[in-house]
Amino acid sequence: MMSDVIPKPKPRPAPESLPYWQAARDHRLALPKCDDCGKFWFPPTRTCPHCLSSRFQFSDVSGKGKIYSFVTYHRVYRPAFAQDVPYVVALIELDEGPRLLSNIIGVSPDEVACEMKVEVVFDDYDEEISIPKFKLSKV
Numbered sequence: 001m002m003s004d005v006i007p008k009p010k011p012r013p014a015p016e017s018l019p020y021w022q023a024a025r026d027h028r029l030a031l032p033k034c035d036d037c038g039k040f041w042f043p044p045t046r047t048c049p050h051c052l053s054s055r056f057q058f059s060d061v062s063g064k065g066k067i068y069s070f071v072t073y074h075r076v077y078r079p080a081f082a083q084d085v086p087y088v089v090a091l092i093e094l095d096e097g098p099r100l101l102s103n104i105i106g107v108s109p110d111e112v113a114c115e116m117k118v119e120v121v122f123d124d125y126d127e128e129i130s131i132p133k134f135k136l137s138k139v
């Protein structure tokens, strides 16, 4: 693809988050779920932060949640993101409980507010990596 746009840094999955990125590539949002207490958590770690069990599996979540908090970036901190300014980085609280940091896309930053319902969409970086982002849910 011909482009004069500076490429964005490619996420480099840590070993404990590989299943998360493998699911994302298939456009599924999967988080670690504890075999003992049944709770989800994020980011991926080797033990459940709720009960310290080390027995867990990555399970699909709904991809639905709400905006817990957000920041709008108006300044260009990295040249690769220049074309995106202003953009919104939000802490999303998933219906299943865990919170994750991502972008809100497809909406003007002025229209973003806390408590808005959102759902995951996948931004394909290349054949290996798809980045989970969020858009406002239609109500």
Ligand SMILES: [Zn+2]
Binding pocket: 034, 035, 036, 037, 038, 039, 048, 049, 050, 051, 052, 053
């Ligand atoms: Zn647990």
